[in-house]
Amino acid sequence: MPEIITGLKLSEGIGFGSIFISSEADIEISEREIDTAQIDNEVSAYKDSIQKAHIQLRQLRENVGEHLDEDSAAIFDAHIMMLDDPGFNEQIINHINNLNNAEKAIQLAGDVYIKKFESLDSEYMKARALDVKDICMRLTANIQGVQLTDLTRVDEPVVVVAEELTPSASAQLDSKYVKGIITAKGGITSHSAIIARSLNIPAISGLDDILSKVTHGDDIIIDGFTGDIVLAPTEIEMAAYSEKKKAQEEREIKLKEFIGKETKTLDGINISLYANIKGPEDVNDVKSNDAEGIGLYRTEFLYMNRMNLPSEEEQFKAYKAVLSSQDDKPVIIRTLDIGGDKELSYLNLPKESNPFLGERSIRFLLKNEEIFKTQLRALVRASGHGNLKVMFPMVTTIDEFNRAKALLVEEKEKYEAEIGKKLNDIATGVMVETPSAAMISDQLAKHVDFFSIGSNDLIQYTMAADRLNDQVSDLYQPYHPSVLGLIKKVIESGRNNNKWVGICGEMACDYKSIALLAGFGIDELSVTPKNILAIREYISKIKKTDMEQLSEQVLSCDSAEDVLYLIDEHLNLT
Structure with a gap:
């Protein structure tokens, strides 16, 4: 009998x-323990292992860069940076000087970083602990002459099952033979998940006892759309899933018909459809999915997965690469947004009892001007290479925006004096994520060039419900009339002041909320690149005039449930 188990879709x-x-x-x-006479030999063995690791990681990076995207290849840039990190190397040498053998010294130093990453609240940062494990395993294997996990010998269709896949093992995956990945550990931001998505290999995680349930060589089906795994499938299950796979492939072919088309409603109203990105590694996806611009460049990823702050030059190159790739299409770059569930371990910031209401985003930047100015200067330098718009996150007062913009203007004027010429003006806007910003949006609109509504945070702050806390997840309600009322207010404030308004977050990708947003008069949606063509198709089937009637009705509802019922009824989904 087949058995179906469900895990986390990656x-x-x-x-x-x-x-x-x-x-x-x-x-x-x-x-x-070693004696003092052996210290030099152990140090030498450690340094030799670093040299070998450099060669191995550069080769991995080159191989991955040739076959996958830059996002996947950049994983190994971070590994190389850690090998070169003075603090990491110093700790290992100190442990050897304290009479630990080289392998033990690597383990002791690595454990410090692993525990630090695993203690962080951010799932993204927790996943970086596996990077440290991978690096330490590589260094130790080089000293001992041991071969790391080898997936290159796979030469038939398989579904790889593991406790967790290190980045080094993930880099060996060949989609010709590897048809799925199942792991006990690892989240959506794990490197195995990133590489799986690059290769279009279905992947599922979060199955603690998976290794006790499977046998090497047995047949298996993996469904990355639902998170289901079918153990010991019969011919009936194989046929059913084959049909589902064929239907999905046909759907993807149909969506490609929308490449090159405008995004407009059935009654001819244009809505700009932009992409969310983490960095230059995503620009190929942006192009292949025909985005009309970049609506959210999350610069915090430049600061994460590393041991120190990125330099001005490093940031400049990243921003320039993205701007240059877009052929003068709008590129909205959000300044550093840390705090809440995003932490930078190397800054050693004090723990806060409620970090989502603490010193995060623009609050952090305005109190740490040198970090802020370095980023602003890099943005100014890059502005000549494309259509740059700068967005400040989590603004709650007009004063915060004005102070942030003044620092940008100051850095721009300094750079213009250095190069002896004027640069084009840089549009500046705010991400509306708090009820405060939404409530004063009419006044804010007189200062900003645009609004982008950050729906995920706006929902949690409006409903006073942490979106990461399962205990109050029922209160995280995108369709609550209070949330919808604030969104409508921001859109109207923008329209009344001739400022365009966009939205990013999960609501920008959800068909039901897109219908409401079209009715409210949204100008732009910013979504993950892979969703662009499907959303363009959906928008082509709805009329803005119909959605205007719906959007007026939902604001009179008493609850999110009532709103959803009204939407379903209006869209004939009941």
Whole structure:
């Protein structure tokens, strides 16, 4: 009898194959102490392992860069940076000087970083602990002459099952043979998930006991759309999932017909459809999905997954690369947005009892002007390479916006004096994420060039419900009339002051909320690149005039449930 178990969806798609159980290399670390006469030899062995690791990681980066996207290849840039990190190297040398053998010294130093990452609230930062483990395993394997996990020997259709896949192991995946990935550990931001999405390999995680349920060589089906895994499937299940896979492939072909078309409603109203990105590694996805611009460049990813702040030059190159790729299409770059669920371990910021209401985003930047000015200067330098618009996150007062803009103007004037010429004006806007900003949006609109509504945070702050807390998840209600009322107010404030208004977050991707947003008069939606063509197709089937009637009605509802019922009834979904 087939058994269906469900896990966390990491990468969409449907795959069939035999189970391939992947285990970590057999590395044992000796507890033996060395004597002082052996210190130089152990230090030398450690330094040799670093040199070998440099060569190996550069080769991995090159291989991944050739076959996958820059996002996947950049994983190994971070590994190389850690190898070169003075603090990491100093700790290991100190442990050797304290008479630990080189392998033990690597383990002791690595454990400090691993524990630090695992203690953070951010799932993204927790996932970086595996990077440290991977680096330490590589260094130790080089000293011991041990071969790390080798997936290159796979030569038939398989679904890889593992406790967790290190970045090094993930880089060996070949979509010709690897038809799915199932892991006990690892989240949506894990490197195995990033690489799986790049390769269009379905992936599922969060199955703690998966290794006890499977046998190497048995047949298996993986459905990355639902998170389902079918163990010991019969011919009936195989046929059903084959049909589902074929239907999905046909759907993707149909959506490509919308490449090159305008995004407009059935009654001819244009809505700009932009993409959300993490950095230059995403620009290929932006182009292949025909985005009309970039609505949200999350610059915090430049600061994460590393041991120190990015330099002005590093930031300049990243911003320039994105701007240059867009052929003068709008590129909205959000300044550093940390705090809440996004932490930078190397800053050693004090723990806050409620970080979502603490010193995050623009509050942090205005109190740490040198960090802010470095980013603003990099943005100013890059502005000549495309259509740059700068957005400040989590603004709650007009004063915050004015102070942030003044610093941008100051850095622009300094740079203009250095190069001896004037640059074009840089449009500045705010991400409306708080009820405060929404309530004063009419006054704010007189100062800004545009608004972008950050729906995820606006919902949680309006409903006083942490979106990451399962205990109050029922109160995180995108369709609550209070949330919808604030969104409408911001859109009207923009229209009344001739300022365009966009939205990003989950509401920009949800068909039901898109219908309401069209009725409210939204100018722009910013979504993940892979959703662009499907949303363009959906918008082509609705009339703005019909949605205007719906959007007026929902504001009179008493609850989110009433709103959803009204939407379903209006869109004939009941």
